[in-house]
Amino acid sequence: MGPRKSNTPSREILEELGARVGYVFDMRMTYHRSLDDDEDPHPEDPRRTYWIYSLLDRADLLRLMTRVSFDEADLMQIRRVHRDKYINILQNTALMEKASLIEEQEKYDSVFLCSESFYCARLSAGALIELCVKVSTGILDSGFAIIRPPGHHACRSKAMGFCLLNNVAIATEEILYGRLADRVMIVDWDVHHGNGIQEIFIKNKSVLYCSLHRYDSGEFYPANEEGSLEEVGREMGTGFNINIPWVTSGMGDGDYIYAFKKLIIPVANEFKPNLIIVAAGFDAAVNDPIGECNVTPECYASMTSMLKSVPNSKLVLALEGGYNLDAIANSSLACVKALLGVKWKAGVVPEAAVYNGYATLSETEINGVQTGRSVYNKSWLAMPDWDPEFEVPWSYQSEPSDLGKDVVDQVVKVHRKYWKCLQ
DSSP: OOOOOOOOOOHHHHHHHTOOEEEEOOGGGGGOOOSSOTTSOOSSOTTHHHHHHHHHHHTTOGGGSEEOOOOOOOHHHHHTTSOHHHHHHHHHGGGOOHHHHHHHHTTSBSOOOOTTHHHHHHHHHHHHHHHHHHHHTTSOSEEEEOOOSOOTTOOSSOOBTTBSSOHHHHHHHHHHHTTSOSOEEEEEOSSSOOHHHHHHHTTOTTEEEEEEEEOGGGTSTTOSSTTSTTOOOOGGGTTOEEEEEESSSOOBHHHHHHHIIIIIHHHHHHHOOSEEEEEEOOTTBBTOTTTOBBBOHHHHHHHHHHHHTSTTOEEEEEEOOOOOHHHHHHHHHHHHHHHHTBOTTSSEEOOOOSSOSOOOOOGGGGGGSOOOEEOSOTTTTSGGGBOSSOOOOGGGGOOOOHHHHHHHHHHHHHHTTTOGGGO
């Protein structure tokens, strides 16, 4: 296949207009894989990152972005978050045989290990660190981290929920340690509560953690009470932990947009973060088999656009969960369009996944999978289709469900004492 031709704007023009968006990606992250039967892929499929990268490439968006090079996170960076004993266990997995790896992974909740797992986890954390540094120092305005294994469940001393190292927490600590930011806001829209991030920053007033997740009275994974709305932070961090715990499946665009407009964006404007990191799981997307919610690509783009508009703040999205390959690819495409300011209907238009389930196709069949639809010809990247004021899709005006509205209103009531904007 020969090189594609298009009248893509030059990097100089894009920088002048403010579209300085970076990304990180490395095929080596696919080395982390389950040692179980390959004919039945694990939900945290090694192809997840490639599926996203492939769609962004075919949508001609990657050449509007800056690919950021990176190294693995070093042990000092990891130790700011994780305990030495746990790090040593992960290091030792590189020398284990299959039987020992399986024995070790069974000590944790919903984790798989192979001899390359710790290396891939270090790559994932290191990639996010470098992207956040580039954004925080002003070299870039925003970024998208196509990384795995995910991290938001990983606690200081244990792996869980497909997560080994807490990528977002490690990057946040690096930014704060390097004094590249005084205040970091973490928005976690993965359908599962990021219990690891919460544990790490529960007493830290420099980090505002906001999570939108299925809670189901504590029955939805990680199946504890840590994700309840009453968990508001502790000691100096009181008021800086905001949980929005959905009570059931089926939550959709209107619920998330209402939470953003009513709570997350007002609090962000009052907190005044220098950097916003999104723990961007896409398992609340339409037809994700685990999340069972109904968030569309339009909604993900809208939420990205709203966070991008927070004054004097930079924005980085980091992949977490999401187990329908079409859903995570199209949702990521939507978010990247919002970061770049590319018009919604230009080029490949993101679409919600049309099937429910994990992808079981091989990489050679990827071109047959639903990956958005193109409504313009290949010259769509002409300058008139670049819009610094991103055209917010229809979901911005979606109405919340009664259940969703009630949850958000309860959270607002709980946090009213901590935030003037909610009073």
